[in-house]
Structures are given as structure tokens and as C-alpha cells.
Amino acid sequence: MKRLWFVFKSILTVIAVMSIICLFWSAAYFITEAIYTRFAWQPHPLVRQIISSIFGFLLFGMTMSAIGPFLRKRERVFWHHLIDAINRIAKGDFRVNLQVDWGGRHHPFAELVTRINDMAANLQAMEDMRQEFISNVSHEIGSPLTSIRGFARALKNENLSQEQRMHYLDIIETECVRLSKLSENLLRLAMLDSERYPLHPTSYRLDTQLQTLILHCEPQWAEKDVDMCAVMEKVSITADEDLLSQVWLNLIHNAIKFTPKGGTITVQVQRRGEQAIVTISDTGPGIPKHDQPRIFERFYKVDKSRHRAAGGSGLGLAIAKQIVDMHHGTISVQSEPGEGATFTVELPIRGPFS
Ligand SMILES: Nc1ncnc2c1ncn2[C@@H]1O[C@H](COP(=O)(O)OP(=O)(O)OP(=O)(O)O)[C@@H](O)[C@H]1O
Ligand SMILES: [Mg+2]
Known part of the structure; x- marks a missing residue:
């Protein structure tokens, strides 16, 4: 036709x-x-x-x-709209949507209009992300600072008991740790985001790495009387060992943080064909279905009020996902609210470049 x-x-x-x-x-x-x-x-x-x-x-x-x-009036109008749109984009206003219908959808100029609209939409999406990121960072920095300032002022009161004084100092210390962890995580994300971040793949035993990390975290899980089970096959993998340590630590820390006293955490390593599969399950509160797709986003926390006490900034899973993506693997969560959560990481055993 x-x-x-x-x-x-x-x-x-x-x-x-x-x-x-x-x-x-x-x-x-x-x-x-x-x-x-x-x-x-x-x-x-x-x-x-x-x-x-x-x-x-x-x-x-x-x-x-x-x-x-x-x-040529129509042509002039077209160029006028186009130049105006480009000027607006150059000045940082990305809400551009050119409606010029130039010679049908298949005309080269129509293609140009579509590309400019796409470019503006992408830049707007990036700008929205940037704004959201800045407001999240400000919020995460703002709340501990407010708390530190309040307790520091309270400490000036000479009538405080020694016990109260120690309690306030503990809060100040916790908030400082929170801030330094936040800055550490932000730096790590910025580093991973840079396109040229080099991976240093080496061949090593994945099960041994996980066993070492579980032992490393023993003070935290032992303190909560958590029963830690490890079911491990011998699996060798080629990957960036340091970066993967970060993934396992973030997942294990979450499992410990969200598992109530006396609960159980199970860490499993197995090989399926060319894939290494690590699952970390806990008996914590689980994650509601509608939150599951969003927990890997930066700063996303399921329950912000519960979380304030737990003291996270919502970056751990975003960092884990970034690292798993760099290794061409996948990370997912299966959870029923009230029945714990299971995080599964699948990685190619021959490394990211296989
Ligand atoms: N094992 C889990 N059980 C229940 N909820 C979890 C679990 N792991 C993660 N979540 C939910 O996902 C959110 C995001 O987790 P993530 O590790 O990214 O951040 P965080 O632990 O809050 O902070 P950070 O890791 O930066 O200290 C958490 O706030 C929590 O609501
Ligand atoms: Mg975390």
C-alpha cells in the first residue's frame, strides 16, 4: 500500500x-x-x-x-522548531517534544525529529535520576547529622547521669558509623559505575570463599543466636574475587540483619552446567511481592521506619547487582512475606568473558 x-x-x-x-x-x-x-x-x-x-x-x-x-514557509517553520528545541536542550531544558510532521514518518527529517525527541526523553530520564539520587543522598546524610547535632547539644547539659551520657555517645557513634558506611558505599558505586572499571578475574574455589566469609561474620550471627547452615559443593569459578566477596558480604549481612534472634540462615553453593549457583536463605520477615522488583534500586528500603533502627542506606543490594551484572550473572529474590527471603545469584563459572 x-x-x-x-x-x-x-x-x-x-x-x-x-x-x-x-x-x-x-x-x-x-x-x-x-x-x-x-x-x-x-x-x-x-x-x-x-x-x-x-x-x-x-x-x-x-x-x-x-x-x-x-x-519554503513550512520548511522554515520546521527548522525554527528544530533549532529552538536544540537550544532548549543545550540550556538543560529536556522537556522537548517536537510535533513537526515533515513529509510522513519515513522522511529523513521525520527520522531526525524522532531522534531528537528520543534524545531529549533519555536526557530527561537521566536528569530525573540525578535529582532523585541527590535528594536521596541529602536525606541519608541529613538524618544522621540532625541526630548527631541533637545529641551533641544534649551532652552539654551538666546534669546528665553517666548512663545517659554514655547512651547519647553510643547514638552519636552509631550515626557516625552509618555516615562513613554511606560514603564508602557511594564511593564504591561511583567506582563501579565508571565504564572502564577493570575486573581482575582469577580462578578460585567459590565454596571456600563463602565459608571464610561466613566465619568472618560469626560474631554478628552468633550474637543473635542464628543457626548458620552451609551446604556447599566444590565449585571453582573465574571471577573478581574481591568484588564477589562484596556481593556475598552484602547478602549475608542483610540475612543476619533481618533474621530475628534464634532464626536460621542457609548458604548453598552448587554447580549447574556452566553456572555456579549461590543461594542465601533466611527466616526473617520476608519481602512483600510488590517491593521485590525494586529492592535492587539504589536507596530502596522496604520498611523505612523499621529500617531506621537497622541502620542501612539501601545501597547494599544495588552494589551486589552491579557487580553480578559486571560478571554477566543474575541476582534474584524469592520471598513470601512472613516466610523469609531467598536470594539467588547465578554466575558463569568460566568468568565474565566466556
Ligand atoms: N534478607 C532480607 N530480608 C528482608 N528484607 C530484605 C532482605 N534483604 C534486603 N531486604 C530489603 O531490601 C532493602 C534493600 O536492601 P539493601 O541491602 O540494598 O539496603 P540496606 O540493607 O537497607 O542498607 P545497606 O545495605 O546499604 O546497609 C532493605 O532495606 C530491606 O528492606
Ligand atoms: Mg544491606
Whole structure:
């Protein structure tokens, strides 16, 4: 159908051009004939032909340059809109949506308009993300600072008991740790975000790495009387050992943080074909279904009020996902509210470049 319309339009254009040429050359013929009669001049037919042809060209050229600006009005409007849009984008205003319908969807200019609209939409999305990031960071920095300032002022009161004083100092210390962890995580994310961040893959035993990290965290899980189970196959993997340590630590810390006293955490390592699969399950409160797709976003916390006491900034899973993505693996969560959560990480055992 489109092809037929294109052929039809081309035929119409040829007919229109031929008609215009005939019109101008006929006009040139009659005008020159009138001039010969007026001056009683009878030139040779060849000279007549040449004069009327030249006159036809002149007539055509003059008429076109006279009506050209009117014909190009639509084109001028198009460029005006386009330049205006580009100027707005250059000044940081990305709410651009060009509506210029130029010669149908398949015209090269229509393509240009679509690309500019897409570019503006992408830049707007990035700007929204940046704004959200800044407001999240400000909030995460703001609340511990307010708390530190309040308790520092309270400490100036000389009538405080030693016990109260120690309690306030503990809070100040906790908030400081929170701030330094936040800055550490932000730096880590910025480092991982930079495109050229180099991976240093080495071949090592994944099960041994997890066992070491579980032992490392023993003071935290032992303090909560958590039963820690490890079910591990011997799995060798080629990956960036330091970065993967960060993934496992973030997942294990979450499991410990959200598992109530006396609960159970199970860490499993197995090999399925060319994939290494690590699952970390806990018997904590679980994660509601509608929050599950969002927990890997930066600063996302399921229950902000419960979380304030737990003291996280919502970056741990975002960092874990970034690292797993860099290794061409996947990270997912399965959870039923009230029945704990299971985080599963799948990684290619031959490394990110296999
Ligand atoms: N094992 C889990 N059980 C229940 N909820 C969890 C679990 N792991 C993560 N979550 C939820 O996902 C959110 C995001 O986790 P994430 O590790 O990114 O941040 P965080 O632990 O709050 O802070 P950070 O890791 O930066 O200290 C948590 O706030 C929590 O609501
Ligand atoms: Mg965490």
C-alpha cells in the first residue's frame, strides 16, 4: 500500500513538473511572438526558438524565486522548531517534544525529529535520576547529622547521669558509623559505575570463599543466636574475587540483619552446567511481592521506619547487582512475606568473558 502511494505520488510530481514547464514555455512563446509582431521583426526560426527558450527559463526562474519563500514557509517553520528545541536542550531544558510532521514518518527529517525527541526523553530520564539520587543522598546524610547535632547539644547539659551520657555517645557513634558506611558505599558505586572499571578475574574455589566469609561474620550471627547452615559443593569459578566477596558480604549481612534472634540462615553453593549457583536463605520477615522488583534500586528500603533502627542506606543490594551484572550473572529474590527471603545469584563459572 505504501509502495503504491509512493509510485502514485511520484507520477503526480512528474505530471505537475511537466505541466509547469509547458505553461512557462507557452507563456514565453506567446510573449515573444507578441513582441515580434509589435516591432514587425521576423527572425530566423532557429533564433526564435533560442530566444523563446531563454525567455522561458528566465520566466521560470523569476517566478520561482518570487514564490519560493512562500513555498519554503513550512520548511522554515520546521527548522525554527528544530533549532529552538536544540537550544532548549543545550540550556538543560529536556522537556522537548517536537510535533513537526515533515513529509510522513519515513522522511529523513521525520527520522531526525524522532531522534531528537528520543534524545531529549533519555536526557530527561537521566536528569530525573540525578535529582532523585541527590535528594536521596541529602536525606541519608541529613538524618544522621540532625541526630548527631541533637545529641551533641544534649551532652552539654551538666546534669546528665553517666548512663545517659554514655547512651547519647553510643547514638552519636552509631550515626557516625552509618555516615562513613554511606560514603564508602557511594564511593564504591561511583567506582563501579565508571565504564572502564577493570575486573581482575582469577580462578578460585567459590565454596571456600563463602565459608571464610561466613566465619568472618560469626560474631554478628552468633550474637543473635542464628543457626548458620552451609551446604556447599566444590565449585571453582573465574571471577573478581574481591568484588564477589562484596556481593556475598552484602547478602549475608542483610540475612543476619533481618533474621530475628534464634532464626536460621542457609548458604548453598552448587554447580549447574556452566553456572555456579549461590543461594542465601533466611527466616526473617520476608519481602512483600510488590517491593521485590525494586529492592535492587539504589536507596530502596522496604520498611523505612523499621529500617531506621537497622541502620542501612539501601545501597547494599544495588552494589551486589552491579557487580553480578559486571560478571554477566543474575541476582534474584524469592520471598513470601512472613516466610523469609531467598536470594539467588547465578554466575558463569568460566568468568565474565566466556
Ligand atoms: N534478607 C532480607 N530480608 C528482608 N528484607 C530484605 C532482605 N534483604 C534486603 N531486604 C530489603 O531490601 C532493602 C534493600 O536492601 P539493601 O541491602 O540494598 O539496603 P540496606 O540493607 O537497607 O542498607 P545497606 O545495605 O546499604 O546497609 C532493605 O532495606 C530491606 O528492606
Ligand atoms: Mg544491606
